[in-house]
Amino acid sequence: MSAQYHPLVKRLLDGELSLAELPAELRAEGEQALRLIRGVDRAPVTLPATLDARVMATVRRHAASPVRRAWRRLTAPRDVELRLRVRPWTVWAGALAAAAAVVLLVSRAPAPSSPPRDAGLPARVASHDSVYVRFVLYAPGAQRVTVAGTFNQWDQNAAPLRPAGTNGVWATTLAVPIGQHQYAFIVDGERWVADPRAPAVDDGFGRRNSVVAVIAQGARTL
Amino acid sequence: MGLRDGATDGEIVRAVLAGDVERFAVLVCRYRDRYARYATRMLGSGDAAEDAVQDALVRAFDHLADCREPDKFAGWLFLILRNRCFAERRRRTRMERPLELADEAFAASGRPDGELEQAERSQALTAALQHLTAEQREVFVLKHVEGLPYDDIARLTGATVASLKMRMHRAYDRLRELLQEHA
Incomplete structure (x- = not known):
């Protein structure tokens, strides 16, 4: 068996073709490839609730840090408005x-x-x-x-x-x-x-x- | 301020930048699980994913002023997490053999009757994913785990649809090869 899927089988895996659209000689390969994809674990992942507290504790610490505050002030992009007053004769x-x-x-x-x-x-x-x-x-x-x-x-x-x-x-x-x-x-x-x-x-x-x-x-x- | 904040991401980002640090908790609550699955599949470990998501959220806060489009905070956070996951993969590649559990998982896929149980098949595939390149794994996870179309993946990652398809097709071949080797 070839280690590479037929291009049409890859399109089947991409969802661009259905199994019925494959030539008969490729259907077995297509079914095998679909079984591979069915093994994908799509179960949702829930992180521990303690993560929120840890993130916020770090965030509060960073927000209170004078060094980080100064750095943010220095690096934060700002909109700068330049006004030029020009007399008509100039x-x-x-x-x-x-x-x-x-x-x-x-x-x-x-x-x-x-x-x-x-x-x-x-x-x-x-x-x-x-x-x-x-x-x-x-x-x-x-x-x-x-x-x-x-x-x-x-x-x-x-x-x-x-x-x-x-x-x-x-x-x-x-x-x-x-x-x-x-x-x-x-x-x-x-x-x-x-x-x-x-x-x-x-x-x-x-x-x-x-x-x-x-x-x-x-x-x-x- | 409760975490069921109905404000948009952009409104919250602007509030945090204006000094209301506690509003950031709304974004943490909103996105920690949304991206947890991506991180878990990318890193192959729940603990590593937890660390990555936590680190990405803190980095997002630290660099919030760089978020040019606050209403697109989700995509911006995703890029931070993505970079974090790629960096972690690179670090692991240098430090250790990728996932010791992989061989066990592959062994489980070699049942004599050839009919894998769903859980075993899933375990084998999850292990095989860790042997793909980070780019191949990412496109596989985003398409087949997160269920995103190529157009959305291209928008998220900045890659073209053509290059994403090429990565994906190579990933299919590599997965087939890996699962055959261990079958």
Whole structure:
């Protein structure tokens, strides 16, 4: 007799087939296998009632143990709620900074070999990370106009504008790093003027600063 | 609080975790006998099963905070008991020959008339089970002693139905071989 049951007999033992479904030549083997399974002791097992008392005595001892209590406190998983209070302007600032960073990383253009040929905003790429931007202000009667901003550390003498003709228009072209910048014009060395063509934000000191976003493709007022 | 507590396992687990240690007695009462048969058949000894169940319940209390789904405490406790039984089997394998009673039981199965009495047959099979691997024995016990379908066994143990069937079929062959050898 083979030591292994026929696969169909194993399916019989698994309850997937009945004895009648076995081929006639396997029925004797099937009956013998079923006798084996009938020997299974399915009688319920009842443990002594004293087990409850023993378990609970141990449990109480463990619950009272300061070492175990400390260990449970250390190892017990907890739900932790993190709350982040964000002011709306920080979200916008973060988003703009992220956008500028993306633009900086993705859209770098090669430096041109020649300076800008024409005026107007926006201008051309100045280098890998800066773009020529033309600043224009209508200031009839002014003797001196400069532009200061985050791109030149607010140095009010670093970027003078020149008269563009005789009709009171002043202009200059600067290589401005890619990114978002705030700026303002200074008329005659004392009057700070926001660019009327650009949006402005409060500088926190009672003045208004203009805002420009410089990307590789040029400058864009927001 | 009486032990005929109608609360769900999850409610009791949460109460115990909140500091009501005595409510754990409800879970002890609820599960000690439910898993006693499994432990007895796995370990082949009532005393060993009692130790295993007691140890599993205490471990369950000690690690109750790790029970991620308190409403599934029963399955979680079963896994603790299962690990305990497997560890005990490994320890015995290293320390001693498995079950001295086995040969006596097999001897009883060799009656001349070939017709085993139910008790003798049961005794022989119980002894033979101890010669299976722990995995084979477990699937046999869960299917033929506890009466669970393969799907439920797979959920309990984490094994696939296909691998459980393979273990079981090898167990059938091994049992046949063992009982023939001693017949």
